[in-house]
Amino acid sequence: MNPAQSYLRTRVLTATPEQLQMMLFDGALRFAEQGRIALLAKNWEQSYNNISRCQKIITEMISSLRHEVSPELCAKLAGLYNFAYRKLVEANIDHRVEDLDEAVSVLKYQRETWSMLLQQLGKDKAAKAAQGINMPAPDDRMEQSIRMSA
Template identity: 30%
Template sequence: MVPNNGYAAYANNKIMTASPGELILMLYEGAIKFTNIAIAALEEDKEAGRKKDIVKAHDNIMRTERIIEELQASLDRKYPVAQDFDNVYVYLLRRLREANADKDAEILEEVLTHLRKMRDTWKEVMKRAHMVEK
């Protein structure tokens, strides 16, 4: 089967032409996506014959961790609020590691809630910054 090179090119172009703010938003979206996949992998549905997929959960938790580490690296430390964001990222990384060790979907749900709030806040910041630029 041939991979969809058109989609890969589109995705690459989207990343290469995105503003720094849009890249941060993409990171949040990716972290949310992978956390959702990990949660689903930990759900067992006996009626459908689906068992927990520990490996899939682990892989997607690790992807979320890498994204949060990238968000940490992107912080502009000259602003005091960066330390607040860093503290949240440290907390989320700790919770992700706990969720991975225990294969705990409840912890992942907590992380997901924080990620969604942060993404939504970032969207609002971008919207307001865009209005100021006009």
């Protein structure tokens, strides 16, 4: 295994579920962009391979939705992912960059939403951790030592 593969393997195995989802978005967008470049170059084989890889990632995202946790949200996400998947299929069949761009637009929007969610989760976790720190309340000796050193 080369160093890049080893690094990626370690990154995947140590990632949180939230980070894995972000990695899926990043991978899908990377393959879609490579597919776009190949479509514009009229390299049909390369565009097919990259767009297909993007489709596989979207399939994984659809299959990992947990409908039992939030049926309404999962139904909406499945609809978005299915739309993007169909647009990728159309881009592959018709060699239309516009179809690919529509799928990418959905994926970018979802990635940005996910990024904002992760930032908020990070803030919430930090606030919760700060509340859990057992800091002693200031007492007279502490106040005096602060005054003397100032």
